[in-house]
Amino acid sequence: MVHRHVAITLLVLACACCAWAESYVGPQKCMACHNSPDIGDQYGAWSSSKHARAYDVLSSSKAASVAKSVGVSDPLKDKRCLTCHTTAYDVAAANKGGVTPDQGVSCEACHGPGAAYTSVHMRDYKGGLAAGMVSLRSRADAERVCRRCHGGPNKGIRSPHSKAFKGEKYFVKIAHPRPRKAK
Numbered sequence: 001m002v003h004r005h006v007a008i009t010l011l012v013l014a015c016a017c018c019a020w021a022e023s024y025v026g027p028q029k030c031m032a033c034h035n036s037p038d039i040g041d042q043y044g045a046w047s048s049s050k051h052a053r054a055y056d057v058l059s060s061s062k063a064a065s066v067a068k069s070v071g072v073s074d075p076l077k078d079k080r081c082l083t084c085h086t087t088a089y090d091v092a093a094a095n096k097g098g099v100t101p102d103q104g105v106s107c108e109a110c111h112g113p114g115a116a117y118t119s120v121h122m123r124d125y126k127g128g129l130a131a132g133m134v135s136l137r138s139r140a141d142a143e144r145v146c147r148r149c150h151g152g153p154n155k156g157i158r159s160p161h162s163k164a165f166k167g168e169k170y171f172v173k174i175a176h177p178r179p180r181k182a183k
């Protein structure tokens, strides 16, 4: 029993530290459970949000003029745009899972790389956090995540067109809550 306990502790530590915890699965994996009305259809809410189109917007004429202003020739290929307009841009291909650029800013850009917590978080929230899930339950924690891209700089890359982050108004726009259980 003691040995088992130690083994589990080591496993949890290993998962929190090793590269596995940095591995992504992609939004289709989350969709498998998070697309039903019973759970709140977070996938549906996200797919109709601007975040799901964050890559597409890089082919607009507005994007072309933003790009030109900072000397970027192809926004669809340039790190100076993709860092904020896609998910897991600088992650090794082997760890990207089902993440592709055209999905834009997807679940794991905010919730953290999911490979390690996907099978844990639904029955053990703290275990999920230990496996790399990002705590977003408090506004303070969540807003830190938003501000990585909204205002930047993200990984040292500044936004060429920064609008101010509009606090609560922005949270309302991306809301995807679970249904409140009847008591």
Ligand code: HEC
Residues within 6 Å of the ligand: 025, 026, 029, 030, 031, 032, 033, 034, 039, 107, 108, 111, 113, 114, 115, 118, 121, 122, 125, 137, 178
């Ligand atoms: C195998 C099914 C399954 C998969 C796959 C899955 N989830 Fe979940 N998730 C759940 C269930 C079930 C809950 C708990 C719902 C409840 O308690 O009402 C949950 C809860 C959550 C919560 C709420 C955590 C909290 O308690 O505050 C978040 C956030 C979340 N999932 C994100 C994700 C993300 C992101 C992915 C993909 C990387 C994902 N989930 C993949 C089933 C799944």
Ligand code: HEC
Residues within 6 Å of the ligand: 057, 058, 060, 062, 063, 064, 066, 067, 070, 072, 075, 080, 081, 082, 083, 084, 085, 148, 149, 150, 151, 152, 153, 154, 157, 158, 159, 160, 161, 163, 164, 165
């Ligand atoms: C530091 C993060 C960051 C970087 C880098 C970045 N963007 Fe953005 N971009 C954002 C955010 C956040 C928004 C959403 C703006 C808002 O509503 O606050 C956005 C919105 C946009 C829009 C839509 C604007 C609109 O008004 O509809 C375009 C077009 C755009 N970005 C182009 C680019 C291009 C081109 C590059 C590269 C030269 C780039 N972005 C680099 C974060 C970034």
Ligand code: HEC
Residues within 6 Å of the ligand: 050, 051, 053, 054, 055, 057, 083, 084, 085, 086, 105, 109, 110, 142, 143, 145, 146, 147, 148, 149, 150, 169, 170, 171, 173, 174
């Ligand atoms: C990985 C970078 C990234 C993160 C993290 C991020 N965003 Fe965004 N967000 C963007 C980009 C890029 C756009 C522009 C997409 C477009 O115009 O199609 C955007 C657009 C938006 C919009 C639409 C604005 C409009 O003009 O309607 C809202 C609202 C928003 N984000 C809220 C949030 C909130 C709230 C958080 C934190 C919980 C957050 N974002 C985290 C990159 C990000």
Ligand code: HEC
Residues within 6 Å of the ligand: 027, 030, 031, 034, 042, 043, 044, 046, 047, 051, 105, 106, 107, 108, 109, 110, 111, 136, 137, 142, 174, 176, 177, 178, 179
């Ligand atoms: C732009 C950042 C962002 C993206 C993208 C995003 N989420 Fe969230 N998510 C949040 C924030 C912030 C919260 C906490 C909101 C709150 O508690 O008011 C949250 C909460 C949740 C919850 C818990 C809701 C509740 O009421 O407890 C689930 C489940 C969830 N997200 C799943 C997903 C899934 C699945 C995806 C992709 C299909 C996704 N999220 C995409 C930022 C994001």
